[in-house]
Amino acid sequence: MDRHGQFKPAADLLRQKIREIGEARGFSATRLLTHWTEIVGASVAAIARPLEVRHPRPGKGAPEGATLTVLALGAAALRLEMEKERIRERVNACYGYNAIGRIKIKQAGPESFAEEAAPAPKPSSPQPLDEVAPLTEGVSNTELRLALAALAANVLSKSRP
Template identity: 55%
Template sequence: MARPGDSHSRRKRGFEPAATLLAKRIRSAGEKRGFAVSRVLTHWAEIVGEDTARIARPVEVKYGREGFGATLTVLTTGAVAPLLEMQKDAIREKVNACYGYNAIARIRLTQTAPTGFAEGQARFAPAPKPAPARPDPAIASEAAALSGDVHDEGLRAALAALGQNVLSRPKR
């Protein structure tokens, strides 16, 4: 319900754009749902590309007082900060293309120290997982022989894999 005092104060200011009337409500609904922040954080490598994702990562998205045009804070090392400074507009365009509108108005770079003296740069991307070790052929054939009586192919393959894991464990 509109209060009598509200309509009188609005008349004094004149017409207001609908965006300013709804800005606070839209922003609070978006923050509750977490659309803006979570998409940038979870899909960073897909949005900006693998090369940029290796040297930088998003930290936070802050909204200004007006509610439109957020600031994206990106964490990087001091050595590559000038490179990212030159790519700010391209990063902003890629992030905004992901949203479908101009969600990010500014990008702020925050520099951090390298992880250690020998590494030379902070690692933002996780290290690749090592490939699993190839099973011993004798153990694989023994596990296949143990599960050979099973008629269902999926169950037989699962039992053979389980048998390989059990037989390859070190004896206590």
């Protein structure tokens, strides 16, 4: 809440922190980070993430534009290599000028993409005891009966729409 008793949107609370983190990695415009999927497309965003932007030191022979380093998922780096120019054009369209001169691709394992690759578990509604209890009646071992009841409840909840 602000000092006037009004709630602030979460985006307003995080904007400065996102900007600081982005600028530490060379992203002067955080739009590239926050709208990566819309900029490069869903198929590329599924296999690549922007890692950093490095600006060249001024001087003779310095390349024009910055270097965008993209983290690619394993063998997908080969596909990205062929699409580098298209990705560069789309990123520069996001900036509004020719900010990125080249794209560098770094390969990474699936663990780098695990946070988005793993689907969130769906909350399942527990089955009523009257449906599960008859399935485990004849089992005398308490631990085994409870384990079988949990298994039965899980199977019943997955088999229903």
